[in-house]
Amino acid sequence: MTVIDIPGSKSVTARALFLAAAAEGTTTLLRPLRSDDTEGFAEGLKALGYAVRQEPGAWHIEGRPAGPGVAEADVYCRDGATTARFLPALAAAGHGTFRFDASPQMRRRPLGPLTTALRELGVELAHGEREGHHPLTVTGRGIKGGALRLDAGQSSQYLTALLMLGPLTADGLAVTVTDLVSEPYVEITLAMMRAFGAEIAREDGPEGRTYTVAPTGYRATTYAIEPDASTSSYFFAAAALTPGGAVTVPGLGTGALQGDLGFVDVLRRMGADVTIGADRTTVRSTGTLRGLTVNMRDISDTMPTLAAIAPFADGPVRIEDVANTRVKECDRLDACAENLRALGITVDTGPDWIEIHPGTPAGPAEIATHGDHRIVMSFAVTALRTPGVTFDDPGCVRKTFPDFHTVFEAFARGL
Known part of the structure; x- marks a missing residue:
């Protein structure tokens, strides 16, 4: 049995910051x-x-409930969607002029639903080039609060940014959501906000779900970051794929915040043996992977992981309701289809689905990563059964797991 320590969750770390x-x-x-x-x-x-x-194993942050400590700043968000979406909301609660920009990849990703909502709350902001995208200038004068409607069908991060802003407003915030993708990520947000002293109510009505956030502010605490469930999916998938394979990930169990741990339930449906304990999860291969149809709307970051092992199932694997994966670091649905076809696998796609037929991937082949860390890490699992797989940009894993290749190679040797 291989026991592997997975780095901390990106989603939890960003929210905690x-x-x-x-x-x-x-x-x-x-x-x-x-x-x-x-x-x-x-x-x-x-x-x-x-x-x-920042120290090894611990970061210390001095909070500023009144907002940024400078009156003017330029912030470069790199490739980070959480940085690019959360920090403008944080800055809006302060006082000053704050300019945000990001990498070409992040500039392509949408921001419009969030900035529209901030404008409805009275925030003065301007897009520097293309409306609804970075670069962005926010002029903060504090936020009174109020009620608004939000379409979070592209990304739950828009809702998360607004919810986390709520306790910093003068009068509180009520957000009615008309559409929502990746709802488990919102549950992470709510649990973490409460850990920092926030008060949130939730009510379902005829016009959608309304989240009401009281203007309580936040209290500092000591907060432990749990392992990243999305990153764990590659190791769970590798164990399920490899006859005799087994892996245990400590720190992810029945109390885990992250919905992406639900990926192991998909593996269970495919035939893997899965045990979820109080503080750890174990996946064992049974030597068989069954085809299935699965809705991955709520765990769409693990869609590429499933796509990468789908050819080895005994029947077609159809993944549905993943339109939002088209506006991630790349169009992940098309990227998975492109790379699987390059490996000789028959793939069908639609606006929000992908169907992958059984087959034996053929190498050698270079995976087109499109600069997306999840494409690299997913197809590293495919490579376990496909000699000659390489990547055109293996280093893009630095986004979430800089040591991935070293760790995964050592893990694979132990399977």
Whole structure:
């Protein structure tokens, strides 16, 4: 049995950094993820005047409930969607002029639903080039709060940014959501906000679900970051794919915040043996992977992982309701189809689905990564059964797991 320690969750680390910056007092984050995305978020906070001290295994953030500690700043968000979407909302609660820009990849990703909502709350902001995209200038004068409607069908991060902003408003915030994707990520947000002292109510009505956030502010705390469930999916998938394979990931169990742990339920449906304990999850191969049809709307970051092992199933694998994967770091649905076809696999796609037929992937082949870390890590699993697979940009894993190739290679040797 291989036991592997997975780096901290990117999603949890990003939210914790926002909440710590907004809280009264000094917060200590234990085992935060150190990657390009989270380092970019921390650098963004520093540019906004927040004190962030990074030590091995612990980051210390001095909160500023009144907002950024500078009156003017330029923030480069790199490739990080959480940085690019969360920090403008944080800055809007302060006072000053804050300019945000991002990588060409992040500039292509949509921002419009969030900035439209901020404007409805009275925030003065301007897109520098293309409406609804970075670069973006936010002029913060504090936020009174109020009620608004939001379409979060492209990304739950729009809703998360607004929810985390709520306790910093003068009168509180009520957000009615008309569409929502990746709902488990919102549940992460709510649980973490409450851990920092926020009060949130939720009510379902005829016009959608309404989240009401009280203007409580936040209190500093010591917060432990759990392992990344999306990253764990590659190791779980590899174990399920390999006859005799087994892996245990400590720190992810029945109390885990991250919905992407639900990927192991997909593996169970395919025939893998799955045990979820209080503080760990184990996946064992049974030597068989069955085809299936699965809705992955709520765990869409693991869609490429399933696509990467789908050819080895005994029947077609159809993944549905994943339109939002087309507006991630790349069009992940098309990227998976492109690479599987390059390996000789028959693939059909539609606007929000992909169907992968059984087959034996043929190498050698170079995977077109499109600069997307999840494409690399997913097809590394395919490569376990496909000699000669290489990647045109293997280093893009630095976004979430800089040491992925070294760790995965050592893990694979032990399967």
